[in-house]
Structure formats: C-alpha cells, structure tokens
Amino acid sequence: xxxxxxxxxxxxxxxxxxxxxxxxxxxxxxxxxxxxxxxxxxxxxxxxxxxxxxxxxxxxxxxxxxxxxxxxxxxxxxxxxxxxxxxxxxxxxxxxxxxxxxxxxxxxxxxxxxxxxxxxxxxxxxxxxxxxxxxxxxxxxxxxxxxxxxxxxxxxxxxxxxxxxxxxxxxxxxxxxxxxxxxxxxxxxxxxxxxxxxxxxxxxxxxxxxxxxxxxxxxxxxxxxxxxxxxxxxxxxxxxxxxxxxxxxxxxxxxxxxxxxxxxxxxxxxxxxxxxxxxxxxxxxxxxxxxxxxxxxxxxxxxxxxxxxxxxxxxxxxxxxxxxxxxxxxxxxxxxxxxxxxxxxxxxxxxxxxxxxxxxxxxxxxxxxxxxxxxxxxxxxxxxxxxxxxxxxxxxxxxxxxxxxxxxxxxxxxxxxxxxxxxxxxx
Amino acid sequence: xxxxxxxxxxxxxxxxxxxxxxxxxxxxxxxxxxxxxxxxxxxxxxxxxxxxxxxxxxxxxxxxxxxxxxxxxxxxxxxxxxxxxxxxxxxxxxxxxxxxxxxxxxxxxxxxxxxxxxxxxxxxxxxxxxxxxxxxxxxxxxxxxxxxxxxxxxx
Numbered sequence: 096x097x098x099x100x101x102x103x104x105x106x107x108x109x110x111x112x113x114x115x116x117x118x119x120x121x122x123x124x125x126x127x128x129x130x131x132x133x134x135x136x137x138x139x140x141x142x143x144x145x146x147x148x149x150x151x152x153x154x155x156x157x158x159x160x161x162x163x164x165x166x167x168x169x170x171x172x173x174x175x176x177x178x179x180x181x182x183x184x185x186x187x188x189x190x191x192x193x194x195x196x197x198x199x200x201x202x203x204x205x206x207x208x209x210x211x212x213x214x215x216x217x218x219x220x221x222x223x224x225x226x227x228x229x230x231x232x233x234x235x236x237x238x239x240x241x242x243x244x245x246x247x248x249x250x251x252x253x254x255x256x257x258x259x260x261x262x263x264x265x266x267x268x269x270x271x272x273x274x275x276x277x278x279x280x281x282x283x284x285x286x287x288x289x290x291x292x293x294x295x296x297x298x299x300x301x302x303x304x305x306x307x308x309x310x311x312x313x314x315x316x317x318x319x320x321x322x323x324x325x326x327x328x329x330x331x332x333x334x335x336x337x338x339x340x341x342x343x344x345x346x347x348x349x350x351x352x353x354x355x356x357x358x359x360x361x362x363x364x365x366x367x368x369x370x371x372x373x374x375x376x377x378x379x380x381x382x383x384x385x386x387x388x389x390x391x392x393x394x395x396x397x398x399x400x401x402x403x404x405x406x407x408x409x410x411x412x413x414x415x416x417x418x419x420x421x422x423x424x425x426x427x428x429x430x431x432x433x434x435x436x437x438x439x440x441x442x443x444x445x446x447x448x449x450x451x452x453x454x455x456x457x458x459x460x461x462x463x464x465x466x467x468x469x470x471x472x473x474x475x476x477x478x479x480x481x482x483x484x485x486x487x488x489x490x491x492x493x494x495x496x497x498x499x500x501x502x503x504x505x506x507x508x509x510x511x512x513x514x515x516x517x518x519x520x521x522x
Numbered sequence: 523x524x525x526x527x528x529x530x531x532x533x534x535x536x537x538x539x540x541x542x543x544x545x546x547x548x549x550x551x552x553x554x555x556x557x558x559x560x561x562x563x564x565x566x567x568x569x570x571x572x573x574x575x576x577x578x579x580x581x582x583x584x585x586x587x588x589x590x591x592x593x594x595x596x597x598x599x600x601x602x603x604x605x606x607x608x609x610x611x612x613x614x615x616x617x618x619x620x621x622x623x624x625x626x627x628x629x630x631x632x633x634x635x636x637x638x639x640x641x642x643x644x645x646x647x648x649x650x651x652x653x654x655x656x657x658x659x660x661x662x663x664x665x666x667x668x669x670x671x672x673x674x675x676x677x
Contacts, residue, residue: 247631
C-alpha cells in the first residue's frame with residue numbers, strides 16, 4: 096500500500112521488542128527461559144517475575160498477609176471474576192488458581208476480616224477465615240447498589256479507612272458536561288446535573304446492606320473520574336488520582352491540537368470531606384500551576400474565574416496518562432526513600448494522538464507527611480513491550496492495579512493479557 | 523519536566539493541520555470549517571481525507587485506525603467501514619453516534635459527536651481515506667453521496 100506523505104509524517108516506525116536493555120541471556124538451570132525481569136525495565140537492585148500470566152483482564156489486585164493474590168477481572172473468565180492465586184511451593188509463581196463471582200468490575204480490597212469487591216454499579220463483601228479465604232463464596236453481601244453506571248468512566252474503585260467506612264469513586268459518564276458530549280464548541284451545562292450522582296467520591300458504611308445514594312455521604316465533588324485511590328495511613332486521609340478531561344481542542348479558538356495533548360494534568364488529590372476539585376468547570380494546568388476555567392464555561396486557557404474557589408491538587412503528572420493504580424508504600428523491603436511514598440500505575444494514554452502516547456509505566460513519588468517530598472520518576476517501564484506506543488493497541492501489557500505483599504514486594508497487574516508482576520528488591 | 527520538553531521537541535517535527543473555526547458568535551456551530559495545511563493542497567480525495575482524519579478523527583480512532591479498547595471502535599477492517607452500503611458511515615460522520623450498539627461483537631463507551639461542520643467534500647474525502655487505509659480496500663465516497671444523506675438545515 097502506498098503511504099501518503101501526510102499520513103507518513105505522523106506514522107512512526109515502531110521499533111522491535113525491548114526487554115530490559117540488556118541482551119537476552121539464557122539461564123542454564125531453567126527449562127524455559129523467562130525474559131529478564133519479566134520484560135520490565137527496573138532500577139538497580141530491583142527484580143521482577145511474572146507471578147501469574149493469562150489471568151484475564153485483571154484490574155485491581157490485593158495481596159493477603161499470607162501472600163495470596165486476589166484479582167478482580169473486568170469481565171468474568173470461565174464465569175469467574177474474582178480470582179484467588181496461591182504460590183504453594185514458594186517459587187514466586189502462582190501454582191493454584193480458583194475463582195468465584197460472575198460480575199466483572201475493578202475494585203478489590205481486604206479489611207477487618209472481609210473481602211470487598213465491586214461491579215460497575217454495586218459493591219459486595221465476603222467473610223474471610225483466618226487464612227484470608229472466603230468462607231462461603233455464595234454468601235456475598237451486597238453493601239452498596241444502584242450507582243451510576245454510564246458507558247464512560249463506569250468502573251468503581253474502593254478503599255476503606257480505619258473507622259468502618261468505605262469510599263467509592265463514581266465517575267462522570269461524560270468528558271465534560273456539554274450540551275452535546277465531545278462536540279466542537281458545545282457549551283457546558285451550568286450547573287452540571289451529572290454532579291448530583293457522579294463525578295465525585297461517595298462514602299458508605301462498610302457493614303450495612305444495600306446502601307445507595309440516599310444512605311451515602313457525598314464525600315467530595317468535582318472529580319471527573321478516578322481509578323487509582325488509596326488510604327494513606329501516615330496522615331489518615333484518602334488520596335485519589337483523577338483522570339483529567341480530554342479534547343480541549345474542541346474549542347479551536349483557544350486551544351491547538353498540541354495544547355490539547357499536553358493539557359490538563361493528571362492530578363493527585365488529597366480528598367477532604369466536602370471538597371470540590373472543579374470538574375467540569377475547571378481543569379488543572381501544570382505549566383501555569385493553577386486551576387483554570389474550562390472552555391465549556393467560557394475559559395480561554397488563562398481565565399481563572401470561579402476556579403479560584405476550588406480545592407487544589409497535591410501533585411500533577413503529564414496529561415492523559417490514565418492513572419489506574421495508587422499505592423502508598425508501607426513495606427520494609429525497598430530502600431528508605433520509598434517508605435510512605437506513592438506508586439502510581441499509569442495505564443497509558445490514548446488522547447495524545449497524533450503524537451506518541453505516554454504512560455504505560457509505574458512511577459514513584461517520594462512523600463513525607465502526606466505531601467510530595469521530591470520529583471516523580473519512572474519506577475518500572477517496559478510493560479508495553481514496544482519502545483514507543485503510537486496507538487494503544489500496540490501495547491502488549493498495560494499496568495493497572497497495585498498491591499503490596501507481606502514481604503514488602505510490589506505487585507502490578509496488567510489488564511491486557513492478565514499478567515501479575517511481582518517486583519522485589521535485594522539489598 | 524524532562525518529559526514535557528521531550529514531547530514539545532518531538533511534536534515540533536509534525537506539520538499540524540489546524541482547524542480554523544470562526545469565532546463562536548450567536549450561532550453555536552460554525553457553518554464551515556477551513557482546514558489549513560502548510561503544504562499545498564493535496565490533489566487526491568484520499569490525501570485530503572488524511573488531513574481531515576488527522577485533524578478531527580485521529581484522537582479517537584488513532585494513527586493505525588485501531589481505536590481504543592472499550593472506548594472508540596477500530597476503523598481498520600470494520601465491517602461497516604468497508605461495507606458496500608456507505609450510508610451508515612456517512613450518517614455516523616454527519617450525525618454522530620451514541621447508540622452503543624455492538625460493532626463487530628464489541629461495545630464502545632465513548633460518544634462520537636456530529637461532524638456536520640465538515641462540508642460534503644470533506645466528509646467524502648475522510649471516508650474515502652478510511653475506506654482505503656489501515657488495510658481497508660473499499661471504494662471511494664463522493665460528495666454527491668454525502669449530500670443526499672445530509673439532514674435538511676434546521677433554521
């Protein structure tokens with residue numbers, strides 16, 4: 096096929112596979128040579144293995160104090176969407192797999208003797224035995240139900256505090272809140288009706304059956320969509336990563352295609368009760384370092400207007416990288432600088448075309464007392480298996496969920512092929 | 523910050539086609555869109571369509587026409603895109619698509635807005651481009667075919 100000049104100017108030649116920068120070496124004592132560090136590129140001292148492969152489209156994960164891994168699948172595999180993986184012989188590879196629950200979803204966590212898991216509209220919990228195994232997989236209690244489940248941003252992420260509350264993200268079923276979603280120059284509805292039931296964080300009791308909006312606390316508003324979230328035990332607060340808006344260049348009078356690629360930042364929010372973080376009226380510009388008015392509401396890239404009143408993020412990352420996992424590290428295995436710092440799994444962008452896509456890696460940002468204490472850096476790369484991702488479907492793996500093992504290792508899930516990576520450190 | 527500047531440098535290589543939409547006045551939607559390219563106007567419909575694609579469609583449907591899982595359908599080897607009956611895809615571009623119907627066995631969550639600000643020739647060009655790119659090998663679309671399906675102007 097003859098490539099057109101215009102097409103050729105943005106279609107880049109995709110390079111071959113990169114493993115870890117070093118040539119592949121065959122290990123004599125292993126029958127099947129696994130790629131070095133399971134194909135990941137890590138900092139010196141760190142190593143990775145594929146703890147499990149082909150698990151299914153694995154969203155969030157949780158590792159029990161016994162070292163077993165619970166994985167939540169986006170859609171059931173063989174009728175099961177909660178998978179339990181055990182490594183019985185201690186060789187860092189799962190050798191026993193079981194599963195239950197027929198609902199796909201994202202959220203999974205354990206707290207005070209219960210396993211919690213979400214579909215895209217409900218949250219369930221299951222009583223655990225002392226080995227952190229579900230006692231009766233048929234006896235899930237539905238604790239939350241009837242949450243907005245639109246076509247966009249419908250996954251529900253969950254985390255618990257230490258006071259018997261569970262927090263749920265309810266993503267907005269839209270990009271902004273336009274009269275016509277994603278249409279050129281379409282104005283924003285004011286006030287935005289979507290904010291009544293979505294675009295925020297809701298708080299529920301961890302132990303009450305069938306709660307819905309009327310029983311829940313509308314904990315924070317103006318947050319477009321969240322997938323990665325965690326409870327920071329150092330400062331006892333909820334932290335979430337927002338997926339920022341797309342397509343500012345729907346307003347070509349004020350934004351070029353390139354500005355639309357680099358704006359707005361993906362932000363980390365320390366969520367305060369009653370906080371409002373601005374969506375859809377505002378977005379965070381990482382270059383001006385402030386929250387500015389969105390073009391749907393009269394913004395031109397500079398005007399601040401009502402956004403002066405909005406609560407501010409604690410950290411900003413490049414646009415559209417899609418933070419899907421957040422974990423504050425409390426283990427003792429990794430070097431001291433990692434303690435209480437944030438790991439963020441960036442699923443990888445799609446909204447940067449025609450430029451190359453970004454993300455598809457796990458980053459680390461040091462923290463002290465709930466505040467960033469240094470710049471972020473890429474901690475684990477190479478998930479995509481290609482040097483440059485120009486279109487999302489080129490990525491062979493995309494990092495999604497994060498979990499900490501009892502020994503302090505870091506687990507990362509992939510929702511393309513269902514690999515679960517275990518990252519360790521040797522002093 | 524290093525990341526950002528790397529991106530700026532990188533994108534500097536590209537020649538951007540910039541959509542110039544008239545300043546929004548009372549009329550919400552601009553009547554026509556001028557697409558400016560720094561090169562001379564490409565001669566063939568497919569070449570012009572590539573410019574339209576890069577300006578308005580690439581963000582969602584991607585450089586390889588592969589779409590985005592769960593969000594935006596692929597146009598590469600999509601049965602509606604290469605179908606003999608071109609009316610569906612002409613209508614999708616003119617009227618947008620939010621039906622969330624199954625497309626080749628998958629459902630896509632995003633909304634596609636109407637692109638009725640493109641003129642008949644621009645719609646024909648971009649559809650000609652997608653029907654003959656990304657491995658697709660289907661016939662061209664003409665401006666006359668688009669004109670027939672464009673809804674009458676509401677006043």
